[in-house]
Amino acid sequence: VGAATPGIVEADGTVRLGTALPGWTGLGLGERLSRSFKCPVLVENDANAAAVAEHWKGTATECDDIVFVLAGLSPGAGALIGGRLHRGYGGAAGEIGALHLLGRDVTPETLLSTTDQPLHPLDEQAVAKVFAEAREGDERARAAVERFIQRLVHDVAALALALDPEMVVIGGWAAGLDGVLEPLRRELARYCLRPPRVALSLLGEAAVATGALRLALDHVEEQLFAVEGATARR
Structure with a gap:
């Protein structure tokens, strides 16, 4: 069984830190889920899972070096380098939601x-x-959206400079915003030595679940090949 969650996830499925879901910090999610299934349970960070999905069935099937940005009030990113997560x-890796702690900017929910x-990080209706x-033309709302897009641009530029991906994929509800791609492309061309391609997610809300499945x-x-290899050596 594959599962995905926001936060920093350890190999045993424990959520070591969950800023979007503070009550989940320290939660043994893998162990909890294992009580309901008679098979191994794998727990992954949601943005990491989405990156795997876009490489498998989404917009980055022909790219092995990608960054997937799960844009929202608690943004995160997943990266594949050489086709490997x-x-x-x-x-x-990819916890861009913590950049404001470095004095980079105020939090996305404030922007x-x-x-x-x-805003509350989980209040999708307010967003x-x-x-x-x-x-509809409300000036305060338009200014707020513009601030959010600029923060997204700067977060993505930081990742692109560090990882030099071939493609950046934008997912989460920001993928549905008008005017996201052009500011990203313009600013990445300005800041990056080799600007990556920028595209929207093809999988949308299914990206995280699809990645957990993959x-x-x-x-x-891996288990099947291991068994076959062991049998062949006998």
């Missing part, structure tokens, strides 16, 4: 707010309302 030493109070008001299939195939 790059998790980093402790599984924290996208049209009031003095930040949808801001975007709807922006499309990772589960990879595990099954």
Whole structure:
């Protein structure tokens, strides 16, 4: 069984840190799910799973060096280098939602707010309302969306400079925003020595689940090949 969740996920399926879901920090999600299934359970970070999905069935099937950005109020990114998922030493690679801790900027939920109070990271209805008001011409909402897009541009540029991907794939609900791609392409051309291609996710909301499925299939195939190899040596 493959599963995916926001946060930094350890090899045993424990959520070491979950900023979007603070109550999940320290949760043994893999162990919890294993109680319901009589088979191995693999737990992966959601952006990592989505990156695998886009490489398998999405917009990056012909690219082995990609960055997938799961854009939202708690953004994250997953990267494939040479066709292999790059998790980093402790599984924290791609956690661009923490850039504001370095003084980079205020949090996305503050950038996208049209009031003095930040949005809740999981309040999708409030996010949808801001975007709807922006499309209707509300000046405060349009300014909020513009601030959010600029933050997204800077986050992606930082990843592109560090990893030099062939393609950057934008997913999450930001993939549905008008005018996301052109600012990204323009700013990446400005900041990067070799600007990557930029495209929207083809899998949409199915990207994370599709990636979890692919990772589960990879595990099954590894086990099958291991058994076949052991049998052949006898």
